Amino acid sequence: MLTRKQQELLLFIHERMKESGVPPSFDEMKDALDLASKSGIHRLITALEERGFIRRLPNRARALEVIKLPEAYSMSLQPKRGFSPSVIQGSLGAQPAPAAPAKPVAHNDSVSIPVMGRIAAGVPISAIQNNTHDISVPLEMVGTGEHYALEVRGDSMIEAGILDGDTVIIRNTNTASPGEIIVALVDDEEATLKRFRRKGASIALEAANPAYETRIFGPDRVKIQGKLVGLIRRYH
Helix, strand or coil: CCCHHHHHHHHHHHHHHHHHCCCCCHHHHHHHHCCCCHHHHHHHHHHHHHCCCEEECCCCCCCEEECCCCCCCCCCCCCCCCCCCCCCCCCCCCCCCCCCCCCCCCECCEEEEEEEEEEECCCCECCCCCCCEEEEEEHHHHCCCCEEEEEEECCCCHHHCCCCCCEEEEECCCCCCCCCEEEEEECCCEEEEEEEEEECCEEEEECCCCCCCCEEECHHHEEEEEEEEEEECCCC
16 A cells, blocks of 8 residues: 555656656655655655565666556646545555545444544554444544544553554544644654644644653644544453
8 A cells, every 4th residue: 555645656656757767856756746855755765665566677777667656647746526534545556535424324333334444553654544334432422523543552642541453533624733642644644543742833643652752843843633532442
């Protein structure tokens, strides 16, 4: 599975090589993906290489070879209709996830919302879209608005009562108040569940586990994809 930015870069390289036979420069890649620095491109190139989509040719400047593309792809990375958070992107050939209902319909005081992938409660990872399924949650947990669920991986939020394997219920929003737990998209490629803080003009993503450091980012590097409103835990 590729993140949205990985997909964008792979297709940009592919299209450029079809046009000119020469891979784009790192500056061209940075500008095409609207990234602040070339370090983000280096990370994306490494990720694509590790996943077997491209190969760097030794002893040649700007030498990249596209080995494969997602099986079936569209240049549109967003579903044509409905809601799908941008932190959750599968392969370009995947079917769009079903839209969360704007006004959930109650059935015996519960509602059905889509589980749209995994989120890291630890070191940020790329969110992974699985075969989307629905879960039933109490109506009072969600209230109004659009909601989706994510499966938690990691232990950085354990002191907030969020454990590895929990399912978190997220209200779709791009704003939050300091102290709220949010789904944060960092540099359009890493997704994580952290407590939202402000440090002057910067944004701090704060763990609820002393083993993890608070990470500070410029405001242009972090996008809020929703905030925590509930949690489901299964006991085995």
